[in-house]
Amino acid sequence: MKPADSKKALACAVLAARRAGQLMRENQGAVKTVNSQSAHDIKLELDVQCQKLIEKTLLTDYPTAALMGEEGLAGDANSDLRWVVDPIDGTVNFTYGIPHACVSIALQERVAGSFSTVVGVVYDPFCDEIWTAIRGQPARLNDRPIHVSQRRELRECVVSIGFAKDAESLRLNLPVFNDLVGRVLKIRMMGAAALALVYVASGRFDAYIESGIYLWDIAAGGLILQCAGGEFWHRPRASGPKFEMLANNGLVRRKIQARAKLARAAALCNQ
Ligand code: IPD
Numbered sequence: 001m002k003p004a005d006s007k008k009a010l011a012c013a014v015l016a017a018r019r020a021g022q023l024m025r026e027n028q029g030a031v032k033t034v035n036s037q038s039a040h041d042i043k044l045e046l047d048v049q050c051q052k053l054i055e056k057t058l059l060t061d062y063p064t065a066a067l068m069g070e071e072g073l074a075g076d077a078n079s080d081l082r083w084v085v086d087p088i089d090g091t092v093n094f095t096y097g098i099p100h101a102c103v104s105i106a107l108q109e110r111v112a113g114s115f116s117t118v119v120g121v122v123y124d125p126f127c128d129e130i131w132t133a134i135r136g137q138p139a140r141l142n143d144r145p146i147h148v149s150q151r152r153e154l155r156e157c158v159v160s161i162g163f164a165k166d167a168e169s170l171r172l173n174l175p176v177f178n179d180l181v182g183r184v185l186k187i188r189m190m191g192a193a194a195l196a197l198v199y200v201a202s203g204r205f206d207a208y209i210e211s212g213i214y215l216w217d218i219a220a221g222g223l224i225l226q227c228a229g230g231e232f233w234h235r236p237r238a239s240g241p242k243f244e245m246l247a248n249n250g251l252v253r254r255k256i257q258a259r260a261k262l263a264r265a266a267a268l269c270n271q
Pocket of ligand 1: 162
């Protein structure tokens with residue numbers, strides 16, 4: 001994508017994220033309509049409304065693009081441009097009035113048959129913090145360049161862990177939690193994947209681990225992390241469309257992966 005095109009796409013994504021964020025802010029204290037609920041997940045009518053607002057903004061300027069959102073698909077599925085949208089990331093926090101949730105929007109381009117993220121925006125409407133990135137350029141927070149932390153030792157690290165929504169993710173990451181909690185400075189579980197990624201990008205966290213996460217949770221934050229000098233290690237889980245992920249500052253992945261391997265093997269032996 002040409003630089004001028006990426007800049008225009010970023011401006012459009014920022015506008016869409018700010019519009020949806022305003023709707024979230026206006027409804028922060030309101031009783032929310034729950035469309036569906038399961039053991040570890042809530043889907044709100046406001047998720048749908050925010051996605052519609054985002055779709056309208058993005059597809060007005062990009063009528064031939066595809067859009068893959070947590071609340072469904074829109075646009076032209078065959079397009080080489082695809083918006084990837086989580087209208088409210090951290091829905092459970094938002095439902096309970098915990099002001100830690102965000103809007104996540106990525107633009108992906110199909111190159112040689114596979115999609116690569118070229119633009120990313122994550123907006124926290126409660127702190128009015130907006131993270132942006134264009135592939136190949138520095139990541140920014142409220143327009144200022146950001147960089148990952150320089151911490152190398154686990155004992156100085158703040159590591160975030162998410163437990164997604166399924167049993168597989170608990171099976172994989174509970175042993176890792178149990179192992180790391182005694183080795184790192186602090187473990188944090190904040191409940192919004194895109195914010196955890198941009199917190200690593202900003203040097204607030206040193207790493208973030210999650211398994212069973214969807215593309216719309218990680219596409220924008222993953223690019224922002226890479227553009228901030230971090231490492232966005234992720235791979236599709238064998239069982240389906242979800243991903244396993246270890247986002248980090250580029251200095252601690254091997255140490256965390258080594259601990260995770262030992263902890264998971266020990267958990268298997270103890271079964
Ligand atoms: C969820 C949150 C949560 C993470 C889950 C995500 P949602 O997204 O980011 O922190 O643990 O894996 O699915 O459902 O609030 O958009």
